[in-house]
Amino acid sequence: MDLNFTKDELAFRDEVRSFIAEHFDVEMRAAMKRTRTGYIAKHLHIRWQKKLNEKGWLAPNWPQEYGGPGWSAAQRYIYDQEMMSAGAPIVVPFGPRMLAPVIMKFGTPEQKQKYLPDILASKTWWCQGYSEPGSGSDLASLQMKCEDKGDHYLCNGSKIWTSEAQHADMIFCLVRTEQGKKPQEGISFILIDMTSPGVTVAPIVTIDEPGAHMQEVNQVFFDDVKVPKENLVGEWNQGWTCAKYLLEFERGNAYSGSLKRNLQRIRRMAAAEMAGGGEPLIADPAFSAQLAQTEIEIMALEMTELRILGRLSGGQNVGAASSILKTRGTELQQAVTELAAEAVGYYMLPFTPLVDGGNEPSIGPDYADGVAQRYLNTRKVSIYAGSNEIQRNIMSKLILGL
Template sequence: MDLAFTEKDIAFRDEVRAFIDEAFDKEMREHSRRSRHGYLPKDDHVRWQKRLYDKGWMVPNWPEEHGGPGWDPTQRFIYETEMAAAGAPHVIPFGPRMVAPVIMKFGSEEQKKQFLPAILKSEIIFCQGYSEPGSGSDLASLQMRAEDKGDHYLCNGSKIWTSVAQYADWIFCLVRTSKEAKRQDGISFLLIDMKTPGIQVEPIITVDLPEKGFQEVNQVFFTDVKVPKENRIGEEGKGWTYAKYLLEFERGNPYAGGLKRGLRKIKAIAAAERADGSGALIEDETFRRRISQLEIQIEALEMTELRILSKLAGGQNMGPESSQMKLRGSELQQAVTELMLDAVGLQANPFPPMHFGSNEEPIGPDYADGVAARYANMRKTSIYAGSNEVQHNILAKLVLGL
């Protein structure tokens, strides 16, 4: 296993850093700083994604035949790590990272022509319709119906925790087309235009975003929504297979770059904050021990990511390691935001609005702005993309053979 970067890799890393310095402009940096959950106003996201497209870096995981940059696994890892370390906006993942690989592998030629170029150019923004009320981690229990009406399906039901549904153009949905087979065999995978009559998007106002209009998640209701059969991916009843394929792409992303960035912020806050009745918090022995323990765990995760990178570079598939990365990465995301909240202390209490376009001055130091909100938002990471309990079960079965 080779964990060292070559001179070519280092040159590429420097190219990525130079691009970020130029393209990640002052206005976008301020908007990213004010985002509690990584999502920006749609115009900002599209502007950033078009800059990536112009550079040829919009879809690092796509093959060259569909517009990918032709990178090897090491280049993709460097790119993702440097973007996270800089705090650059992430690409809205539901189109480029999630549904696009499914369309490439299981979609028709017509679907590939219709959707892949539009996703690449950010002309279509997708959202994800998996979870339902009562059907979260037990996804096979979903109930949204899609009745066969000849040349179309008639869809009724709802999807919940739907990120960016308020400005998405399309949604990919798992729907129940049969109740006669076992649960997994009665599920199909549909692409649905969000402008179709009968679709209603209702915001879910979470504790980290107290004002309507700036939410991350939504509930989407479908009432007699007509979906042409040509919008079904692959075969009817095979949606479960396609969903599992998609989840490999949702779970297998590197975490260490963003975690190290969070750790640097903790150290900066601790240097400014005072310990109880003494000097800077960073000099407090107990707090320094907590930082050190977290730093060791992040470095261990980074070594795991590099080990997986070496495996991918050798032509092997990721396999159950994607669950391992999601499990440990999400736990450390929560640990970083928890320690950051402890470092800020009482300064986190004002919990200012922090929304885009607000001219309200933050209460307290800049570094405290949004810390409590991000802590609250990160509670979700051990639930989405399959809860961590599910990831434990996957690893127990596929790695330990239990």
């Protein structure tokens, strides 16, 4: 495995850096500094995504025939690393990274023509309807009902923890279309317009949110919602196949770029002088040892990402390796926020300051802003996209053969 980038790949890295310097503007930088989730105001996401689309870079995982850039695996990795290292806005993943590959593989020609161009142009905003009350990690137990009424489908039930549903135009859902079979065999994959009569979005205000204006997740209710027949993706009762395919894209992320950036931020926090002239935290051998151990683990994760990159460059699939990335990446996300919490100490006040529109003054140094919110928010990362316990089951079965 050659871990060195070629001259052309290094030139591409410089091109990505130049793009970020030109288009990652002051307003976006301020919003990204405040966010605890990666999501910022919708209009800022759209502005960023339109710039990426103009460059042809919005959808690195798309084939060229659908508007992708035709990058090598190395270019995709470099692009992800540079974006994360710069703290640039994320591309909201539900349309470009999650739904689009499913449409490309399982959708009809009409569905591809209807949905893919609007996803690229950021005209249609998507959210994901998988989890339900009582059906999260055990996704196959979902109960949202979808009935075939002849000329349309009728949906009843609810979805929960639906990120950014308050902004979405459409939602892709797993729905129960048949009882009595093996649970995975009675599920279908369907697309629902969020403006349909009977769709209600209810905010869920979580402990990390300093105000309702910071809302991230929701519960979505479906009461006798009519859905056109052409909105079924794939075969009736075969939605589990689509779901598994989608989750491979949701889990197969690179984490090391943002982890390294956040670790450097913690190093700066720990190097700051303590109130009253005390020694900086970095002088504490125990804290320095924790910091060094976390850095070593992030470096090991980066080597794993590069090994997977080598496999992708050779034409292989990510497969179960996506579970390794998801598990270690999310564990390290939590470890980094725990270090940040230790670094700011008693300045970690959960609901101060009120950001994104709040007017409470900061308490303590500026670098303490948002540390508590990020700490609390990252408690979820080891659960979503399939809990880490489930990922270990996948690894033991598909990698170790147990």
